[in-house]
Amino acid sequence: MDSKKPGRRRFLKGGAAAAGLAMGAGKVVAADATANDMAYSKKDLIAYGERSHYVTSIREPVPGRMSPDAFGLVFHVTTPLQDSVGIITPSSLHYVATHRGSFVPDIDPKQHRFMIHGMVDRPLVFTMDELKRMPYVTRVHFLECLGNRSGAKAKTVQDTHGLTSCSEWTGVLLSTLLKECGVQAGASWMVAEGAEEVKGASSIPLAKGLDDCLVVYAQNGEALRPQQGFPLRLIVPGFEGIYQTKYLRRIKIVDRFYMTYNDYGHINPDPKVTALTTQWGPKSVITFPSGGQQLSGTGFYDISGLAWSGGGAVKKVEVSTDGGKKWQDAELRTPAYRMAHTRFGLNWKWDGKECTLLSRCTDELGEVQPTIAEAGKFFGDAPEKARVRGTDNSIQPWIVAADGSVRNGHS
Amino acid sequence: MDSKKPGRRRFLKGGAAAAGLAMGAGKVVAADATANDMAYSKKDLIAYGERSHYVTSIREPVPGRMSPDAFGLVFHVTTPLQDSVGIITPSSLHYVATHRGSFVPDIDPKQHRFMIHGMVDRPLVFTMDELKRMPYVTRVHFLECLGNRSGAKAKTVQDTHGLTSCSEWTGVLLSTLLKECGVQAGASWMVAEGAEEVKGASSIPLAKGLDDCLVVYAQNGEALRPQQGFPLRLIVPGFEGIYQTKYLRRIKIVDRFYMTYNDYGHINPDPKVTALTTQWGPKSVITFPSGGQQLSGTGFYDISGLAWSGGGAVKKVEVSTDGGKKWQDAELRTPAYRMAHTRFGLNWKWDGKECTLLSRCTDELGEVQPTIAEAGKFFGDAPEKARVRGTDNSIQPWIVAADGSVRNGHS
Numbered sequence: 001m002d003s004k005k006p007g008r009r010r011f012l013k014g015g016a017a018a019a020g021l022a023m024g025a026g027k028v029v030a031a032d033a034t035a036n037d038m039a040y041s042k043k044d045l046i047a048y049g050e051r052s053h054y055v056t057s058i059r060e061p062v063p064g065r066m067s068p069d070a071f072g073l074v075f076h077v078t079t080p081l082q083d084s085v086g087i088i089t090p091s092s093l094h095y096v097a098t099h100r101g102s103f104v105p106d107i108d109p110k111q112h113r114f115m116i117h118g119m120v121d122r123p124l125v126f127t128m129d130e131l132k133r134m135p136y137v138t139r140v141h142f143l144e145c146l147g148n149r150s151g152a153k154a155k156t157v158q159d160t161h162g163l164t165s166c167s168e169w170t171g172v173l174l175s176t177l178l179k180e181c182g183v184q185a186g187a188s189w190m191v192a193e194g195a196e197e198v199k200g201a202s203s204i205p206l207a208k209g210l211d212d213c214l215v216v217y218a219q220n221g222e223a224l225r226p227q228q229g230f231p232l233r234l235i236v237p238g239f240e241g242i243y244q245t246k247y248l249r250r251i252k253i254v255d256r257f258y259m260t261y262n263d264y265g266h267i268n269p270d271p272k273v274t275a276l277t278t279q280w281g282p283k284s285v286i287t288f289p290s291g292g293q294q295l296s297g298t299g300f301y302d303i304s305g306l307a308w309s310g311g312g313a314v315k316k317v318e319v320s321t322d323g324g325k326k327w328q329d330a331e332l333r334t335p336a337y338r339m340a341h342t343r344f345g346l347n348w349k350w351d352g353k354e355c356t357l358l359s360r361c362t363d364e365l366g367e368v369q370p371t372i373a374e375a376g377k378f379f380g381d382a383p384e385k386a387r388v389r390g391t392d393n394s395i396q397p398w399i400v401a402a403d404g405s406v407r408n409g410h411s
Numbered sequence: 412m413d414s415k416k417p418g419r420r421r422f423l424k425g426g427a428a429a430a431g432l433a434m435g436a437g438k439v440v441a442a443d444a445t446a447n448d449m450a451y452s453k454k455d456l457i458a459y460g461e462r463s464h465y466v467t468s469i470r471e472p473v474p475g476r477m478s479p480d481a482f483g484l485v486f487h488v489t490t491p492l493q494d495s496v497g498i499i500t501p502s503s504l505h506y507v508a509t510h511r512g513s514f515v516p517d518i519d520p521k522q523h524r525f526m527i528h529g530m531v532d533r534p535l536v537f538t539m540d541e542l543k544r545m546p547y548v549t550r551v552h553f554l555e556c557l558g559n560r561s562g563a564k565a566k567t568v569q570d571t572h573g574l575t576s577c578s579e580w581t582g583v584l585l586s587t588l589l590k591e592c593g594v595q596a597g598a599s600w601m602v603a604e605g606a607e608e609v610k611g612a613s614s615i616p617l618a619k620g621l622d623d624c625l626v627v628y629a630q631n632g633e634a635l636r637p638q639q640g641f642p643l644r645l646i647v648p649g650f651e652g653i654y655q656t657k658y659l660r661r662i663k664i665v666d667r668f669y670m671t672y673n674d675y676g677h678i679n680p681d682p683k684v685t686a687l688t689t690q691w692g693p694k695s696v697i698t699f700p701s702g703g704q705q706l707s708g709t710g711f712y713d714i715s716g717l718a719w720s721g722g723g724a725v726k727k728v729e730v731s732t733d734g735g736k737k738w739q740d741a742e743l744r745t746p747a748y749r750m751a752h753t754r755f756g757l758n759w760k761w762d763g764k765e766c767t768l769l770s771r772c773t774d775e776l777g778e779v780q781p782t783i784a785e786a787g788k789f790f791g792d793a794p795e796k797a798r799v800r801g802t803d804n805s806i807q808p809w810i811v812a813a814d815g816s817v818r819n820g821h822s
Contacts (some may be wrong), residue, residue, distance in 0.1 A: 058458035
């Protein structure tokens with residue numbers, strides 16, 4: 001083949017990294033140490049591969065939500081959405097949020113049991129093997145923590161929106177299990193409890209449980225990760241994160257709302273706040289360009305972002321590059337699943353002037369993502385108030401400065 | 412909450428695993444060492460999570476395709492499909508197949524270049540940053556190695572079909588890049604070359620390159636894994652694995668087929684073999700129950716499997732539980748993407764008698780997966796011949812014995 005083409009020298013330099021490898025004692029090391037000083041473990045090469053040492057995208061602790069030297073009751077780490085592509089969040093980068101004292105119970109799946117009891121004809125206890133023998137479904141759903149909001153201190157999209165992630169979940173429809181148990185007349189709520197030190201528990205309307213809730217044992221094609229509830233968790237599609245009970249060990253069918261540990265702050269005297277703290281509204285955020293990123297010059301960029309809604313599938317995403325004066329329909333670059341992240345994109349030519357980028361999601365119910373002022377108005381707050389009560393699904397502004405730097409429009 | 416229900420004692424035993432955790436020097440260790448002797452690293456808890464130590468599903472080397480103590484030119488490891496759920500293969504468990512001497516080039520993405528040259532108006536060299544700035548797409552596609560076949564020695568579905576995996580890929584359509592370069596009249600083939608010691612290269616019809624080929628930098632929401640071609644690879648949807656050039660560094664646009672190192676055995680004097688060695692036909696396999704698994708008794712099981720086709724989307728999957736006398740339509744449990752794994756399932760009640768389980772895929776072209784005898788007949792082989800020439804998409808029989816054990820119907 002002919003290689004006498006532009007850029008050949010730099011090209012060959014890249015190719016020189018393809019050094020031969022030879023086997024050492026339990027390690028595969030580069031034969032040419034000057035070109036390649038990396039070692040691959042046998043486990044990595046064969047049993048279970050690892051990512052490149054050049055890839056450094058990581059989760060970050062939420063300020064004030066953990067101390068690196070003394071994990072407390074509160075522990076939150078965020079997904080690096082600025083590096084995200086597609087809609088699947090790598091399980092290793094899924095956000096974690098807990099208020100429950102022990103954030104990673106180490107549960108032997110052979111010992112784990114899941115019980116359904118309360119207002120049912122046949123209380124049942126399931127082993128993991130029994131659950132895996134039942135009819136399964138696989139669905140893509142996002143999770144999002146109430147803590148996700150864009151304050152003045154938040155610099156990056158990891159800071160503002162990093163408490164949402166999206167996975168392919170596999171498990172049994174809760175409705176399948178409830179059918180086996182026989183729900184009694186008069187039952188209207190359910191309380192889900194996890195095997196955590198303080199027994200994370202959530203009250204959930206039974207109608208939701210009979211609709212689309214999942215009892216899942218797998219995430220992105222393998223067993224649930226420990227930080228996501230191994231060996232079993234509840235998925236309550238579209239509901240706020242705290243309902244997605246990890247380390248699920250029982251569900252009690254009841255006829256009233258139970259005030260549990262997890263309902264701190266989630267049930268509020270203001271019925272509007274309560275209503276808006278349960279299910280996520282239509283939401284979206286531009287992940288590129290986003291706060292802390294740097295455009296290398298004028299010209300073409302492909303704006304990229306994520307949209308989702310607790311109310312169903314994303315129907316439309318609009319993007320504004322002038323702070324909301326004009327809006328253009330973005331392309332949906334992945335299928336729009338119900339209660340799942342959907343990737344959108346828009347070709348854009350930057351002219352080098354300061355501008356504000358916005359995205360706005362409309363879901364299948366026709367609900368439209370509000371501005372922060374609109375969300376505040378709903379609660380009767382002054383428009384300048386920069387914190388939305390309940391779940392914050394307000395529009396995120398990113399300001400691109402004339403030097404190509406990008407910053408949070410709320411900061 | 413009332414816990415006076417059946418199974419409470421075993422239930423509480425499971426719950427006891429939720430031991431409190433306390434912080435050690437760089438490690439988080441269980442406060443109650445009798446219940447929990449596992450340690451979590453800080454890296455795992457915060458930066459990049461790991462799977463549970465209870466989960467042991469791993470890739471396995473193909474017999475004769477590697478020596479564990481001296482990696483040779485040939486190195487194949489298989490995906491544990493018997494443990495698979497959904498359609499996304501975890502990147503860590505993606506199959507690997509190489510014949511190229513250095514199976515994991517350690518490439519600095521800042522140094523990597525990708526060149527398109529040959530019969531184009533404007534030969535171009537792209538940096539990774541330049542590629543990531545271009546319009547991207549995200550698509551789910553399977554890959555499958557020609558080595559996948561069910562011989563007499565193969566015991567499990569990992570042995571028979573473990574050289575196929577499926578990922579969410581993100582990158583740039585090759586057609587977008589070729590438009591930038593301007594393909595010249597008369598061009599009809601392209602040769603893709605990777606930065607490997609022996610320069611893995613494949614000749615691909617240009618029509619395919621202009622259709623749906625992708626130049627991808629991401630897999631399942633993060634950077635490509637080193638064993639899958641970090642930082643850049645070609646995806647040729649539906650084509651045999653060897654065309655999916657890893658460590659992609661150039662594509663030359665040409666007017667004829669080039670015989671390259673990678674075309675060993677792929678271009679055959681028999682035009683039928685050649686044709687059937689390029690694109691995968693409709694294919695499927697039952698992953699549960701499959702060879703080496705054990706049914707625990709008679710009664711309900713949910714048969715689970717994967718179907719795919721190089722010709723497009725899966726249209727239908729049929730399952731037989733009596734060796735092919737009767738066929739039932741399986742449920743497609745995930746969306747049927749073009750050239751992607753699709754999960755199917757069928758509720759089944761086992762009566763305890765020996766039986767043979769089969770699955771049969773029909774794709775959107777109307778092509779139907781053949782039996783091994785039908786595939787052999789196509790090549791003029793005797794029906795008892797148990798090896799299909801070219802890509803083997805024949806029906807996989809699993810025999811469930813009266814004791815519940817499952818074995819390969821070809822063994």
